[in-house]
Amino acid sequence: MYSHNVLFIGDDSVWSQLAVNYLKENNFNIIAVLWNYDTDDSQAKAIIEQWKGDWILSFKSDFILPYSVIDRAQKGAINFHPAPVKYRGIGGYHYAIENKDTYFGVTCHYIDNKIDHGKIIKTIKFDIVSGETPDSLMKRTAAYALSLFYEITAIIKNGQKIPNTNIKWSNKLYTRSQLCDYLRHHEKNKFAKGNCYVS
Structure with missing residues (x-):
């Protein structure tokens, strides 16, 4: 059976480690980069810039890939964004609670040269429960x-056709600087740290 060459980019959470384990158990040939915004990115950049192969799989990651790297994924580059299409960028957990949204979700999409912008493969929606906090919503979303x-990596492994949708992204991109301003304004929020490291 063909072993797909995969560059996996995730955060350092247990969820990313479970994703890595799944790929290994299913005989993907992977290079894994686990990275967070508040850590040194020099080693991650060195690994990523040297990689070439079949697939890039980005999972809950804030790492912005240059198009030269995306272009080296011969079969495709896919991101698993921990928010619905309404919230491109970061901070969606906080804004959803602030806006009293009734549902949240995750978005799987192809990566292009803009942040959370590529063609959408599949979305999942789920209800926001009473008493939800950004922290609980983050864990449930993960x-x-x-x-x-x-689901999507099993499709890749089995050589099946990757699904697609006609769902469109929101035009608004939520940036880290906007999130920092928001968190500083809401000092009661336990995530209001100086480096604003939240997704």
Whole structure:
């Protein structure tokens, strides 16, 4: 059976480690980069810039890939974004609670040269429960993202056709600087740290 050469980019959470384990158990040939915004990115950049292969799989990651790297993924580059299409960029957990949204979700999409912009493969929606906090929503979203990751990577492994949708992204991009401003304004929020490291 053909072993897909995969560059996996994720955060350092247990969810990303479970995704890595799944790929290994299913005989993907992977190079894994686990990275967070508040850590040194020099080693991650060195690994990523040297890679070439079949697939890039980005999972809950804030790492912005240059198009020269995306272009080296011969079969495709896919991101698993832990928010619905309404919230491109970062901070969706916070804004969804602030806006009293009734549902949240995850979005699987192809990576292009803009942030959270490429053609959407599949989305999952789920209800926001009473008493939800950004922290609880982040954890629940990660579980849904991992489920979607398993589904799409199984399709890749089995040589099946990757699904697609006509769902469109929102035009608004939520940036890190906007999130920092938001968190500083809401000092009661336990995530209001100086480096604003939240997804």
